[in-house]
Amino acid sequence: MTTRWPIALLALAGLAVITVADFAGGASVDIYNQPPILALGSGQASGGAHCAALPSGASR
């Protein structure tokens, strides 16, 4: 292994493995219950998780 090619391909392969394993593990998608394409103007509260968020119930 003398070039960066195998390293980069390994990184991409890792992403593919994570995704496939996730679906193989039972994660499923409800295609009829998708969020609007933009959160802005959707009228819905942000539902994602962020690294700055302290879980609710903990003291702030």
Add this chain to the structure above:
Amino acid sequence: MATASDTAARPGNRALPRAGLILGALLVCAAVATLVGARYGLLLLIGLGFGIVLEGFRFGFAGPWRRTIRERDPAGTVAQLVSIALVALAAFPLLATHGEELIGAHAPIGFAMVGGAFVFGACMQIVMGCGSGTLVNAGSGNPVSLVALPFFAIGSFFGASHLLWWTSLGSAPTVALSGTTGLVVTLVALVAVAAFLWWRAPAEKRTIPRRMWLAAICLAGLAIANLVVAGQPWGVIYGLGLWAAKGATALGADVSASGFWSTPGNVERLAQPILTDVTSLTNFGIIGGAFLVAAWRSSLSNGLPSLPARAWVATIVAGFLLGYSSRLAFGCNVGAFFSGISTGSLHGWAWFAAAFGGAYYGIKLRPILGLEARS
């Protein structure tokens, strides 16, 4: 007679593979949009943009901080501050008018938060890769980052698992600047830091290259798009911890004992596909975008570094600490520094100060650990 290398270098011969790269990336985004939803396909596309900008303009966080500390070269760090200011100009009004739909990267300052940022700053200099930088470098074929990345994810998982205990050691209420006053205070503070770095710099280094201006502007545009599409600012480490948490669950671990992973929001994220997690999608995109640029430039044919065994051990330990410490710090250079400050969180400023201090020591440790030649 043309040599083999001449033939390979001919523009016409590279056009087809390059078109294939772009087409392939767009097809993956379209597939994600079709399979799980248009928002998620768009977020993957935004992530690709982050990766393309960071690798394409050779822009990052660890390198510029290193040059600022070692050479008093302020260019990259000031460009980061410019980018943060541009995001703030859009984010403050958006958060003020659409507070129901959008959230900022707001977190409390505490002992563990400051300590975590300090350790993160040191470790990001040891592996020469921050949250986004480790992803970019892995995608562009850097073996140090590829080795660090899984341990980064594992560290993020454990850091999240222990977050509530660390936070209970003492933290202040969350303080978030908002509205016009908050925006003005943030912009003045950014200008003040930039002016200080500029003042300290030698005269010949008081210039920002064009590529850094472009990178700062593009990065800001993508970060604003991330906020508008996802409803939350750009982040990195939640996604990494989620990958490890899903892996642990798949291997039979019970994460419900963790106060963090057992909260309703995180239980839902663990049950939902990874392709519906905002930060996972942009992380995927960053790796993919960096790969596209590296393949486009043919830089993947470059050779690999030769490092001693202790350098690899240091990479693994630093990778784990990057993940663990960034959870305690409520974000890495992206989630806390970039997104925290640009959405008004005071913890972003505390993170900046602590991580910059840590970076000073990380730079000193790097040659000792065998990751660069001693000067």
